[in-house]
Amino acid sequence: SSFKDDVSTSPQLFAPMSPYDVELPIQTTEDVLFGSQLNQPKDLPTDFSSVDLSFLPDITQDNNEQNLSEDGHEMQKEPDGSIPRNEDSGIFVDESSLSYPRTTQPSPEASGVCPSLTPMTPMTPVTPASESSGIVPQLQNIVSTVNLACKLDLKNIALHARNAEYNPKRFAAVIMRIREPRTTALIFSSGKMVCTGAKSEEQSRLAARKYARVVQKLGFPAKFLDFKIQNMVGSCDVRFPIRLEGLVLTHQQFSSYEPELFPGLIYRMVKPRIVLLIFVSGKVVLTGAKERSEIYEAFENIYPILKGFKKAS
Amino acid sequence: MAAQGRCPSCGSAALVEDAHYAQQQLVCAACGCVLAEGLLTTTYTEEEHLREVSYSQSTGQKEQLSRCLQRGIRRVQDLCKVLQLPRVFEETAVSYFQRAVQHPSFHLVSLEKKELLGGCCVFVTCRQHNWPVTMGTICSLLYAKQELFASVYLSLQKELELSVPALSLADLVKTHLNSFRLFQHAANVPAPFVEDKEKVVARTMQMVELASETWLVTGRHPVPIVTAAAFLSWQSLQPSARLSCTLGRFCKVAGVDLPPPAHLRLKELLEILLRMASQLAWLRVFKLDKKTVVKHIGDLLQHRIFLLKNAFCQEDGEEQGAAAPGEGSPSSPPAAGGVAQEKGCPSGGKCQHEGGPRPLLPPCLINSRKRLRTAATSPSDSAITGDEPISDSEIEQYLRGPEEIRAFSKAKAWP
Numbered sequence: 001s002s003f004k005d006d007v008s009t010s011p012q013l014f015a016p017m018s019p020y021d022v023e024l025p026i027q028t029t030e031d032v033l034f035g036s037q038l039n040q041p042k043d044l045p046t047d048f049s050s051v052d053l054s055f056l057p058d059i060t061q062d063n064n065e066q067n068l069s070e071d072g073h074e075m076q077k078e079p080d081g082s083i084p085r086n087e088d089s090g091i092f093v094d095e096s097s098l099s100y101p102r103t104t105q106p107s108p109e110a111s112g113v114c115p116s117l118t119p120m121t122p123m124t125p126v127t128p129a130s131e132s133s134g135i136v137p138q139l140q141n142i143v144s145t146v147n148l149a150c151k152l153d154l155k156n157i158a159l160h161a162r163n164a165e166y167n168p169k170r171f172a173a174v175i176m177r178i179r180e181p182r183t184t185a186l187i188f189s190s191g192k193m194v195c196t197g198a199k200s201e202e203q204s205r206l207a208a209r210k211y212a213r214v215v216q217k218l219g220f221p222a223k224f225l226d227f228k229i230q231n232m233v234g235s236c237d238v239r240f241p242i243r244l245e246g247l248v249l250t251h252q253q254f255s256s257y258e259p260e261l262f263p264g265l266i267y268r269m270v271k272p273r274i275v276l277l278i279f280v281s282g283k284v285v286l287t288g289a290k291e292r293s294e295i296y297e298a299f300e301n302i303y304p305i306l307k308g309f310k311k312a313s
Numbered sequence: 314m315a316a317q318g319r320c321p322s323c324g325s326a327a328l329v330e331d332a333h334y335a336q337q338q339l340v341c342a343a344c345g346c347v348l349a350e351g352l353l354t355t356t357y358t359e360e361e362h363l364r365e366v367s368y369s370q371s372t373g374q375k376e377q378l379s380r381c382l383q384r385g386i387r388r389v390q391d392l393c394k395v396l397q398l399p400r401v402f403e404e405t406a407v408s409y410f411q412r413a414v415q416h417p418s419f420h421l422v423s424l425e426k427k428e429l430l431g432g433c434c435v436f437v438t439c440r441q442h443n444w445p446v447t448m449g450t451i452c453s454l455l456y457a458k459q460e461l462f463a464s465v466y467l468s469l470q471k472e473l474e475l476s477v478p479a480l481s482l483a484d485l486v487k488t489h490l491n492s493f494r495l496f497q498h499a500a501n502v503p504a505p506f507v508e509d510k511e512k513v514v515a516r517t518m519q520m521v522e523l524a525s526e527t528w529l530v531t532g533r534h535p536v537p538i539v540t541a542a543a544f545l546s547w548q549s550l551q552p553s554a555r556l557s558c559t560l561g562r563f564c565k566v567a568g569v570d571l572p573p574p575a576h577l578r579l580k581e582l583l584e585i586l587l588r589m590a591s592q593l594a595w596l597r598v599f600k601l602d603k604k605t606v607v608k609h610i611g612d613l614l615q616h617r618i619f620l621l622k623n624a625f626c627q628e629d630g631e632e633q634g635a636a637a638p639g640e641g642s643p644s645s646p647p648a649a650g651g652v653a654q655e656k657g658c659p660s661g662g663k664c665q666h667e668g669g670p671r672p673l674l675p676p677c678l679i680n681s682r683k684r685l686r687t688a689a690t691s692p693s694d695s696a697i698t699g700d701e702p703i704s705d706s707e708i709e710q711y712l713r714g715p716e717e718i719r720a721f722s723k724a725k726a727w728p
Binding site for chain 1: 447448449463466467470476477478479480525528530531532533534535674675677678697698699700701703705707708709710711712713717718721722
């Protein structure tokens with residue numbers, strides 16, 4: 001059928017061109033597996049070919065590739081027989097109520113259009129590795145910790161420093177701020193310090209060093225040990241609205257969407273271990289990363305999934 | 314059984330097993346003191362010598378449920394009965410509750426939280442069976458604060474790794490409308506307000522479906538949408554008598570709460586309906602406004618698929634916009650609309666002529682008041698390595714001078 005032809009002639013299938021390809025080992029190996037499957041069409045699951053899919057709306061080739069790539073990224077578990085929802089069927093179609101009429105017809109040839117379908121067995125992505133989203137998440141906040149390795153007198157610090165506030169009844173740490181890089185630090189009497197608000201790892205480190213220097217100038221033998229980035233938060237905009245109700249149906253194991261509690265969908269990605277907040281406007285917040293690459297990788301993983309829920313024209 | 318130990322009264326080690334009638338006894342041969350008799354209990358040594366055993370040390374504790382757990386289970390069962398849930402739900406909810414309470418993160422929480430935990434288990438069970446119940450309902454039954462319920466629910470979902478399907482709005486319509494008191498004649502319900510339940514439910518379902526297709530539902534609290542949809546549906550079934558009734562009065566008569574967002578949802582729904590009406594040939598003669606459009610809701614809902622396609626241009630709809638005049642509605646579109654369509658509809662908010670189609674987007678994108686943030690990283694920012702030298706003067710700006718310190722400590726009466 002046209003589906004198999006198009007995919008097997010795609011020249012970019014095995015040429016990694018994405019700058020983030022190194023962080024996506026799954027994609028490359030699965031591409032190879034899928035490629036071998038393509039060459040033996042008979043090995044494709046029979047469920048796929050015998051299904052009458054004429055009831056699905058027409059979609060373009062582009063959409064089809066994106067939809068299949070979404071399956072590849074969720075290799076572990078597939079919801080049984082679920083279809084990536086189009087918005088018209090969004091919230092009212094219960095998974096269990098769908099049934100596939102089995103016919104003896106071969107795969108449909110509705111005007112050369114390939115159906116979007118999540119097959120019974122997980123299939124690997126068809127998207128050529130070069131087709132990355134083109135959107136780079138921006139880092140919004142970095143949280144880091146460092147050990148100054150000396151006991152601190154917080155009252156003393158609050159008295160001698162202009163940029164410090166200390167309210168022991170409310171919180172047992174001094175809250176200190178500097179202007180450049182614009183950050184906030186929590187300094188504890190044990191000598192441990194938390195630095196928040198920086199927009200990059202280097203900025204966070206520079207800021208932490210400045211706080212340590214302030215503490216030094218106040219007369220304490222502060223050191224700079226075990227600087228570690230604890231959390232990174234990034235955000236970006238995919239520039240199209242997203243059907244959250246559909247996403248939570250097809251990715252139930254990873255998603256939590258409770259409009260009564262929070263307007264966004266909370267997606268807990270397993271690899272990399274990142275939590276994404278996905279909103280109807282298309283804005284995505286990524287958090288929980290220890291390294292910048294995890295944010296980028298997580299976004300590249302979610303982008304094809306989100307594109308699958310873009311309204312087909 | 315081997316005799317062990319010594320007689321507590323005389324200290325002799327000569328202990329003999331003897332039977333007094335049918336009862337086994339352990340007797341001291343020297344003084345005749347009975348050490349133990351009727352060995353019916355466990356192997357704990359205290360019990361063998363007829364000493365009191367604390368409950369926590371006896372075997373009874375392992376067999377019985379703790380009082381806290383018993384109370385919690387009873388709570389869960391009561392909740393299920395109040396909500397009139399099927400028997401199966403009760404069993405499932407109780408099993409979730411037992412699992413949850415034994416989990417380390419819930420074992421030691423406050424009693425208040427344990428009660429909420431029971432409510433959460435019932436809630437999860439209902440949702441897993443697609444039984445529509447909102448958190449608001451459970452919270453009001455438990456007299457609980459919604460934030461606390463939310464946090465317990467989220468941690469329950471995480472710890473027990475439960476997958477909870479999304480709330481089905483269609484089912485919610487039916488259950489929510491059940492609580493409306495408009496379907497039977499009553500003292501406070503004016504005669505023209507009473508309506509047939511099936512009709513209201515059917516039309517509200519269509520209205521809610523329309524709302525979800527036009528991005529009014531995603532990310533929003535479900536109940537206000539159902540309330541607003543029910544109001545419009547009810548009005549449209551007998552507009553002459555009901556157009557003068559406001560949303561507030563409607564809710565009061567129906568005996569339901571008016572959630573604050575319902576007014577906004579109503580406004581949004583009316584805007585969608587007005588746009589759809591502009592595409593219906595026979596309605597264009599009337600200059601419809603948000604009151605009069607209600608009369609035609611029946612027609613609009615009947616043809617909603619067609620009307621939606623024409624009233625709103627699609628996202629990536631350059632082709633759509635150009636082709637529209639050709640395939641469009643039966644009568645020629647008004648001049649303004651035609652012009653707008655010919656221009657095509659690039660994504661974003663450019664398509665905002667009065668009579669022309671606008672892009673079908675969530676309201677947060679249409680009414681976007683936020684400035685588009687340009688790339689925040691300036692070249693100087695990206696050049697930072699983190700190891701730059703730090704000048705003394707920069708640090709000193711953050712330190713107080715001696716006079717300042719004196720003034721400060723005097724003023725603050727430093728503790």
